[in-house]
Amino acid sequence: MRRIDVIANIASGSVGPDAPAVAERLLAEHGVSGVVHAPATGELTDCLRAVIDGAPDAVLVLAGDGTARAAAEMAGPDGPLIAPLPGGTMNMLPRALYGERDWQAAMRACLEGGEARMISGGEVGGRLFFVAAILGSPALWATAREAAREGRIDIALARARRAFRNAFSGRLRFTLDGRPKMKAEALTLMCPLVSTALDAEERALEAAALDPSSALDVFRLGFNAARGQWREDPSVAVGRCRVGKVWARGRIPAIFDGEPARLDPEASIRFRPKAFRALVPPDETSS
Known part of the structure; x- marks a missing residue:
């Protein structure tokens, strides 16, 4: 992958203010070119939309359940790969994909040899x-x-x-x-x-x-x-x-x-x- 973008909502669940710096270090350790975004809460959706529209190879999302679901929905089957890292309270989608790994372990595992997997889903009332x-x-x-x-x-x-x-x-x-x-x-x-x-x-x-x-x-x-x-x-x-x-x-x-x-x-x-x-x-x- 040539380019990875990371979106970190530092106000979410288990993320914290040092998460962007840690994510940048992990990208550097694995020799991956990427940009880490830390938008304010009111700017999160717009940032997510802009990053996905920029068509990177993958978007790593460190945030809560709602943001993880929104990122997957925005990307759809033809958009960039999405890695919803566990950064919220319940972490339903991250747990389903990465088990009980914390966000740093899940990010390392994805950077060390992550692969694409098509995920099915459901739709109710749009x-x-x-x-x-x-x-x-x-x-x-x-x-x-x-x-x-x-x-x-x-x-x-x-x-x-x-x-x-x-x-x-x-x-x-x-x-x-x-x-x-x-x-x-x-x-x-x-x-x-x-x-x-x-x-x-x-x-x-x-x-x-x-x-x-x-x-x-x-x-x-x-x-x-x-x-x-x-x-x-x-x-x-x-x-x-x-x-x-x-x-x-x-x-x-x-x-x-x-x-x-x-x-x-x-x-x-x-x-x-x-x-x-x-x-x-x-x-x-x-x-």
Whole structure:
């Protein structure tokens, strides 16, 4: 690779103010020509767009989950390679690609012999995701989490109360791959990148409808999930999905790769076999 750009959001999760200098040192140690950008928070999206439009060979993104997802979406299957390094709180996409490596170890592994890997994904209502999406009232808890993470405890408590009131009150309607319509409290969609029920090359999403009807059902589901047996829980229906549709009485709360969002009352679902090209270490290309 002739040129690599690095974007570091020093205000994000586990990045820190010394990250740009460390990234520059790693580039120099590996003899790679590159530029390290450290945009202010309000300039992050514009910087990301400008860097990707500049068509470097690869863009290494050291930031949170939302920025990682945005970089992959902007690049698409024909843009530069994207390496979403773990710099946030949840690091869903980085963990899926690089395991438990910290950002420096992941960057070294990519620079020492990184290879291209086409990553599939999903799309709901025009929003892309590459790990998992959660649709329905359980996604409301994400907004409370975000407020708590920002230190806005009063807002976090208000959102938590709202999420509790809305639990079991806004069931989704959906249809997947032309099958009969169903109702559920929540619908989760998992990409082949992380689903243990799908082969890595399978051209579909794993869809799981969660429909607990009581506090006892929620407790049992949580217990089974802790044992890794949530798919066998009687309140869960699992299947495959390439295309579908979901609708509700109002706007649909959602989480895409760890980031909260709101969808229109009706949204389409589809599998994207070629979403973006990731830069991964050689030992990850066959996983």
